[in-house]
Amino acid sequence: MTSLLPDSAPPFDQPIAVLKHCHDKIRKQLATLQNLLTHLPSHGADAAAQQAAQAVQKYFNQAAQLHHQDEEQDLLPMLEATAEGIDAELLRTMKPEILAQHEQMEQDWHILNSQLDKIANGSGAALSPDDVARFVAAYTSHMEREEGHIAPMAKRIFSPTQMQLLGEAMQRRRNIGPAAAQAGGIALADLRLDYGRASLSEEDTLADPVAQFAKWFSEAMKAQVNEPNAMSVATANSAGRPSSRIVLIKQYDERGFTWYTNYESQKGQQLAQNPYAALLFFWPELERQVRIEGRVERTSSEDSDKYYYSRPVKSQLAAIASRQSQPIASRDEMEANYAAVEAASGGKPQRPAHWGGYRLAPERVEFWQGRQSRFHDRIVYTLQADGSWRKERIQP
Structure with missing residues (x-):
């Protein structure tokens, strides 16, 4: 049988x-x-x-x-x-x-x-x-x-990183493989409880801030943090007037942190005037935040094309139809613009020149771990002239 x-x-x-x-x-x-x-x-x-x-x-x-x-x-x-x-x-x-x-x-x-x-x-x-x-x-x-x-x-x-994280979580659940050994076979629910008593020391952090970010991002995913890939992007115009908004990170590696948007939007115009920005990830379930500051540049056309054509067709059409941050008379007019773009595209929209990626190359990265009595742990990495990173603790 x-x-x-x-x-x-x-x-x-x-x-x-x-x-x-x-x-x-x-x-x-x-x-x-x-x-x-x-x-x-x-x-x-x-x-x-x-x-x-x-x-x-x-x-x-x-x-x-x-x-x-x-x-x-x-x-x-x-x-x-x-x-x-x-x-x-x-x-x-x-x-x-x-x-x-x-x-x-x-x-x-x-x-x-x-x-x-x-x-x-x-x-x-x-x-x-x-x-x-x-x-x-x-x-x-x-x-x-x-x-x-x-x-x-x-x-x-x-992404390959997400596939790796998913596979590791599945292994850990079954107490098999290196992922289980690293986590000591601790269930995700138990891991989440432990974070209420978490701390962060210089010895806890890796030498490279991007590697440390990858470690924390992985732990946020495993702990099922709500929208772990959501980050605040703060920019400022040439007069120094700031603004911020939430976007979704799409990639991070040794080159920096990447997101995609309309180059003619408010943040695009501000970055054209002042190519520096600050990112903030806040994971309240883990009592953690990561602050990242640095210079921003556009990604290559090849990178922008690759991501644009990986999106659902409706999202591709919306990137063409919307003049992001510009006034419009009504929702009906927005819908009419979308319908016109959809009809003209023939089901195969092309990436518009005004849409693509930005990558922030980090110069300062701070890892913040909440502690009792507001006596928090803060470890800061600062990029040095020779390309190395200085790591130090700063006071809460």
Whole structure:
């Protein structure tokens, strides 16, 4: 009734493939359930039936629970933090449905699990065809929706870093691999509680501020901070009058911190007059903030093209249709502009010259960790003339 040959599982550096592999194993267990329905009337709870029931119970009591946690605690929050345009709209609809399905399938499983208990120990041979059919249909439909929409979205919009973070979280949940060793097998919920008593010392921080930012950003993702990629961008005009707004970071590496926008917007005009800016990440759940200051320059046309064409088509069209920060008479006029651009594009909009990326090359980076009695920890990196970084503590 069950295969004795295990399928080769993909590595966790391919987390979406791992999730698909979990679905394949779920389908095998569902097939075993259906086979039990035909086996039991003729053979009762014999050794083969007991073995099959035990296998199904083991999977849905353990592995399936971890799979749902992968989706609820990591995959879906990461998608919410990244998705834009039509992807974000689809996710807003699908996420509540997926969570509701998880809850309903869990309830249906409890009913089946009690029946399988008796089959597994040989004390009974009753398995409800209706309960099995409902459970199989629900799971099958659920997996088809995820494979049709959620998995392709993740593969399309997640960066390599996000894929790595997702894979590490999945490993840690299973207490396997280097990710589990680094975290000591601590559950995310426990990790979050520990941050209420966190501290930050010079020894806690890495030598390079971008590497330290990557460490903290990874921890924010793992702790399911709300919008961990949201940052305040503060700019000033030639007269020194400042303004700030929230944007989403799209990339960070040794070159700096990158976001995309309209070059003719208020921030674009201010950066043309005064090419310096300050970024602020605030993660209140972890009592942390990161302040980054430096000179800003435009990304290459190639980088801007690459990101622009990775966006949903509707977001591409909106970048053309909107003269960001400029007055307009009404929402209706905005919609008319969008419709005109959509009609003219033929479904293949081209990146406009006024839209692209900015990259801030950091010169000063401060890591702030909240502490009791407002006696906070502040570690500051300052770029030196030779390209090295000076690290020091400053007072709260």
